[in-house]
Each structure stands twice: as structure tokens, then as C-alpha cells.
């Protein structure tokens with residue numbers, strides 16, 4: 021094994037970090053997850069390193085399955101703690117920009133608070149004796165020698181001594197300093213692609229009155245360029261509901277409690293307002309604004325140090341409106357697990373560029389979808405859409421309009437959203453034929469509540 025340590029370091033105890041720790045524990049004798057925050061172990065709790073956690077966090081089943089592969093029993097553990105399984109859009113009242121989706125089974129989703137998810141992930145991974153969490157320790161740089169990364173520098177409540185490692189994985193989220201750390205070692209900056217539609221969120225927990233008449237389990241009023249304000253309501257653990265308002269520009273949702281309902285009333289359909297008006301707020305409204313898509317293309321750098329990988333939001337983050345970030349993080353962790361299967365730490369150390377590319381490849385489909393949709397908003401900052409993207413917008417508008425009246429098209433749309441099918445599924449001859457057969461001019465959606473649910477699957 022030469023001078024390569026059989027200890028790995030993961031920076032950040034978020035979704036990407038914890039799942040990657042489990043992937044690495046298959047091949048490294050020890051894995052240390054270094055986290056700048058204190059880590060609450062008594063139960064789910066907010067921590068400043070994950071400031072987005074008071075907002076809605078729905079986990080597509082494909083991501084849950086990748087996470088389950090690394091942490092068997094995760095789904096059961098989450099549902100035992102009250103996480104809710106939803107079938108999308110069957111269990112929803114879901115208003116697309118041009119109409120209501122039929123209540124068919126497209127994709128599955130798990131909803132719970134982000135703090136519960138983080139706590140369960142950490143608790144389960146912590147039961148693995150090869151994995152150790154090092155809280156209140158801030159990674160400040162990389163330790164390098166002979167063209168490779170061999171550890172991290174720390175600012176810590178503990179000894180603060182550097183940690184040596186055969187592999188360092190940066191999963192420190194959107195505020196990652198990996199580009200700066202690499203520059204200190206003489207590596208060039210990655211190309212950064214960025215698209216920002218300027219979305220803001222505001223979320224609040226509610227208790228809904230019991231209702232035997234309620235024939236839905238969740239609501240989603242999507243935004244559109246002509247009406248860039250929307251809202252979501254999903255059940256979470258503890259019998260609570262999370263209501264999230266989202267919008268951009270002058271439509272940024274309010275964080276003042278007394279304006280929350282007024283904004284809900286202003287959406288394209290009254291269904292969300294109707295659901296909330298008699299409900300009991302259980303928390304204040306909390307806002308969040310930093311929602312740009314940003315991909316730091318480390319995988320394209322020609323020169324890359326051995327022993328270092330960047331993944332999760334630190335590599336690529338998405339406008340959260342499409343609910344993709346945690347699923348891509350889980351897919352990347354699984355891709356790392358698959359790629360290092362059968363390798364010893366020395367080979368893993370020297371394969372870091374291949375691992376970097378494997379992790380980055382997991383972002384491609386989600387990136388195309390999120391940035392493509394965001395470019396419909398004319399104010400989106402970033403490279404303006406070319407002829408190809410504009411043509412795709414036109415086709416996709418017709419796909420959504422067809423999906424409002426055709427069960428099979430609707431199902432495929434949600435399989436693509438949920439990442440169980442690639443976007444190309446919407447371009448197969450059979451899919452195109454269904455769209456063509458239902459070609460109609462997409463118009464503004466009716467605001468009235470949709471037809472009662474069926475049991476269609």
C-alpha cells in the first residue's frame with residue numbers, strides 16, 4: 021500500500037458527506053467525517069451549516085433507493101419516525117403552468133423535515149464502527165505532497181492537528197472552499213457555470229384540521245414565467261404539514277407571518293390558501309434566497325491531484341424548486357461506492373480523477389432539466405438560451421400540456437422529474453407520437469380545483 025493511508029476524510033456531515041462516508045467505509049479501515057458544526061445527537065435540530073433545512077426537502081425515491089443501498093433500513097427508519105411516502109402526482113393536487121396533472125402514479129417521494137433526515141442518516145452511519153464524526157472542526161485547507169492530497173488542515177475545538185488521509189472528499193456544500201484550497205496547491209480554477217432565476221422560499225409548519233373530505237395528501241402550485249409565484253404543501257413527521265411559498269423578483273414570498281396567507285391567496289388556484297386558512301401555524305415563516313444553479317467543473321480540469329474528490333452541492337447545486345439536490349448527492353455517493361468496488365486505498369488514491377468524473381456525471385440530467393426550465397424565465401442570469409434551448413422549451417410546453425390530458429405522458433414526465441427515467445424518455449418516438457396526438461396551444465391553467473382523485477396507477 022506504500023505511503024497511502026487507509027484512513028479517509030470526508031468534509032461535511034450533510035447528505036452527501038454521510039452517504040459518501042458509508043461508501044468509503046467499504047474500502048478504508050477508518051473514515052472520519054469532519055464537520056464544522058456541533059452535531060446534535062439527542063434528536064433532530066437546526067444547525068447553521070445547513071441553513072436551508074427549515075425549507076421543504078422532498079427526497080425522490082430514486083435518491084432514497086441509492087441512500088438505502090448504502091444504509092440498508094434507512095427508509096424504514098425514516099418512516100418509523102414519521103416520514104411520509106407520496107406517489108406523485110397521484111397523491112397531489114398539482115397545477116402545472118398550463119393545467120392540472122391527472123392523479124396517476126408517476127414517481128414516489130419521501131417527505132420529512134430536513135433535520136430529521138440528517139439526524140437519521142448520521143445516527144445510522146455512526147453505528148458503523150469504521151465511521152467517526154469529528155464535530156466543531158473546520159477544514160481550512162489540504163495537506164499535499166508529491167502531486168497528491170494526503171490530508172486536511174483543521175481549525176478545531178480539539179487538537180487542531182492536521183488529519184492524514186488516503187482520500188479526502190469535499191462534501192462541504194454550496195460554500196465549499198475547494199477551489200481556493202486547490203489554488204493554494206497551484207491548480208487552476210475550474211470553469212463555473214451559473215444560472216440564477218432568483219427564486220426565494222418561505223416555509224412554515226402547520227397543523228391542519230382533520231378532514232374526512234380531504235381527497236389529497238399534498239398540493240403543488242407551480243410557478244411559470246407569466247406568474248412566478250407558487251406554493252407547496254406536504255405532510256411531514258409529527259402529524260405536521262410544511263407549507264412553502266416560492267417566487268422570484270417582485271414575487272419573492274414574505275417572511276412576515278401575517279403576510280403568508282395573503283401570498284397563498286394570490287396564487288393561480290385557491291386550493292393552497294383554502295387548505296391553510298383554517299390551519300394552526302406551528303412555527304414562524306423562515307425565508308431562504310440563495311437558489312442559483314452552479315456547477316464547478318472540477319471534472320474537466322486536465323490536472324487533478326490524486327487523493328481528492330469534490331461532490332454534492334460543493335460540486336453542483338440546483339435551483340431547489342425541482343427537488344433534485346439530495347437525490348443527486350445520493351446517486352454520487354453510490355457511484356463512488358460502485359467505482360471503488362474491489363480497490364485498495366492506494367488504487368483509490370490514484371483513481372481520484374476517475375472518481376471525480378463519475379461523481380460529476382450524476383449531475384448531468386438534473387442540471388439539464390433545472391437550467392433548461394430556469395431559462396424560460398427571461399430574467400435568469402447566465403448564458404442566454406440558444407435556438408436549441410428555445411426549441412426544447414416549445415416542445416416541453418407541449419409535453420406538459422399533453423401530460424395534463426394523457427396519463428402515459430404524465431407518468432413519463434414524473435419519471436423524468438424523479439430521475440428514474442432519463443430526459444430522453446420524453447423524446448422517444450412513442451412519447452413524441454402521444455404528444456403530437458394531443459397537440460394544443462398551451463394556455464393559462466384554470467384555477468378551479470381539479471377533478472376528484474381516481475385510483476389510477
Ligand SMILES: Cc1cc2nc3c(=O)[nH]c(=O)nc-3n(C[C@H](O)[C@H](O)[C@H](O)COP(=O)(O)OP(=O)(O)OC[C@H]3O[C@@H](n4cnc5c(N)ncnc54)[C@H](O)[C@@H]3O)c2cc1C
Pocket residue numbers: 031032033034035036037054055056057068069070072075076077078079080157158159160191192193194195196221308310311331332333334340342343344345346347349
Ligand atoms: C431552499 C432549498 C430547498 C431544497 N429542497 C430540496 C428538496 O426538496 N429536495 C432535494 O433533494 N434537495 C433540496 N435542496 C438541496 C439540498 O439541500 C442539497 O442538495 C443537499 O443539502 C446537498 O447536500 P450536501 O451534503 O452536499 O451539502 P449540505 O447539506 O449543505 O452539507 C454541507 C455540510 O458541510 C459542512 N461544512 C461546510 N464547510 C465546512 C468545512 N470547511 N469544514 C467542515 N465542515 C464544513 C456544513 O456545516 C454542512 O454540514 C434544497 C436546497 C435549498 C437551498
